[in-house]
Amino acid sequence: MLVRKVSFTPYLLLTARERNKGGTADNVYSSLVIQFRLRGIFYCLAFMCANVVKNPKLVSLQRATNNIVKKGCVMKTLRVLGKGSKVLANFSSIFVIAIAVATLLVPSLMSWVNTRLFTDFLGNGFSWQSLIIGFIMFCMGLTLSKNDFKVLAQRPFDICVGAVAQYLIMPLSAFALCKALHLPDALAIGLMLVGCCPGGVSSNIMSYLCRGDVAFSVGMTTVSTLLAPFVTPFLMTLMASGISIQLKPVPMFLSIIETVIVPVVVGFLINFKYENNKTYQEVRACMPGVAVVGLACVVGGVTASQGHAFVASGAFVFLAVFLHNAVGYVLGYSAGVLTRMSRAKKRTVSLEVGMQNAGLATTMATSNPQLSLLPEAAVICAVSCVWHSISGTLLAGAFAQWDEYQQRRAAKKVPVEKDVPTVV
Known part of the structure; x- marks a missing residue:
């Protein structure tokens, strides 16, 4: 059963100064990602709760973070490791x-x-x-x-x-x-x-x-x-x-x-x-x-x-x-x-x-x-x-x-059609 409402809301992550300025959770989350503040720890916790609480703001935040990861060096590194793994x-x-x-x-x-x-x-x-x-x-x-x-x-x-x-x-x-x-x-x-x-x-x-x-x-x-x-x-x-x-x-x-x-x-x-x-x-x-x-x-x-x-x-x-x-x-x-x-x-x-x-x-x-x-x-x-x-x-x-040998052998047995001169 999914919980639609929880006491731990994104608004609690705002500081008193930001609440007085009328800041929103989305703005604060963006600043956390860009400026790497200490409150990024709470951001990570909220990110992990997104799948459980189904909060729209948290879900949109999760999608934005996925885009950041996909565009970063993590995916490139994994692709290189994947090629090395195949070799x-x-x-x-x-x-x-x-x-x-x-x-x-x-x-x-x-x-x-x-x-x-x-x-x-x-x-x-x-x-x-x-x-x-x-x-x-x-x-x-x-x-x-x-x-x-x-x-x-x-x-x-x-x-x-x-x-x-x-x-x-x-x-x-x-x-x-x-x-x-x-x-x-x-x-x-x-x-x-x-x-x-x-x-x-x-x-x-x-x-x-x-x-x-x-x-x-x-x-x-x-x-x-x-x-x-x-x-x-x-x-x-x-x-x-x-x-x-x-x-x-x-x-x-x-x-x-x-x-x-x-x-x-x-x-x-x-x-x-x-x-x-x-x-x-x-x-x-x-x-x-x-x-x-x-x-x-x-x-x-x-x-x-x-x-x-x-x-x-x-x-x-x-x-x-x-x-x-x-x-x-x-x-x-x-x-x-x-x-x-x-x-x-x-x-x-x-x-x-x-x-x-x-x-x-x-x-x-x-x-x-x-x-x-x-x-x-x-x-x-x-x-x-x-x-x-x-x-x-x-x-x-x-x-x-053996398959390649059979294919070459079959190709040699195929008769080649010769051009027959036409009488005008």
Whole structure:
């Protein structure tokens, strides 16, 4: 219910001298903006109350202030940051690798990421790494709109196929590779954790680059993320039953709720309210670059704490990550072929299944009270973070190059009509 009348009126902001002169609130507000007086503090309070009290003078003041902001340097700065964010997102693999290599040489560079801040009532530890992952998921929530959920309603079969492929192909392939390669318990836990996590946000960007179905990609990511609190703990508990460590599903469920679902919902609600605001749109354009920086910090934090373990078993770990990722791409594309999807959707399913949210897996491996007993598990998760970004970029580029090759080949096959001389 909106309050139409309040005791805190703009007239109270006038000084006694100005009231005697018959000054108005609008005149005083203008002078506050221009002369930067101390009473600008009260002006800001009145500005924030504009949405609640719906005072006509305050609303007109709010509009005037928005015009000042739009014409100032704030919008220009946001546009520059947005362009830089786009460039950083396009070269995310190089940036993440650079941070990982730098941290491997100087571990203290990213050691702050592993600083534990607090612990919840189930023993899940929260470090800067957990907060960074939460912010990355918040950035994903900012990209969701009402239209994305309409797509889910319009394509139930495709979304179901993608979700089943996501949580069937990657967990089973991870389990099979662990048995085939005879991975130690710690590394096996890490690989299975990557396989049981939802799809990565960067797969949406890769779908766009390879001319896939972006709306379908966002829908698959959304559904797999919303299912993660229920499916991921169940699958991990089921597959890790033969390993020395006993996993409890409840702490894992709560950890995913705290670091994934809550940030995504908050981001979606903010986007729902301010989607048409121009200033907000400029701020949102900066989020992909911020997410890349956050992912680099997560990888750097694991490298700082487990870099020595990666050096000791680097080739073996990379082989497991490479095979797991490749199987996801191939079987994901095959799922699209079997269900007779379009070429764009086949590519989308391939990227969505193969590219996992390894950043979430890394955070869970370090914050979960049971998983943290096996610190080497975070190593294979961190390697997956880097490699999935690289392989996704390469695969998207290969799809795009194939399209260009097909277009050039088709252009050569088009017969050229020759001019036939006419007889006069």
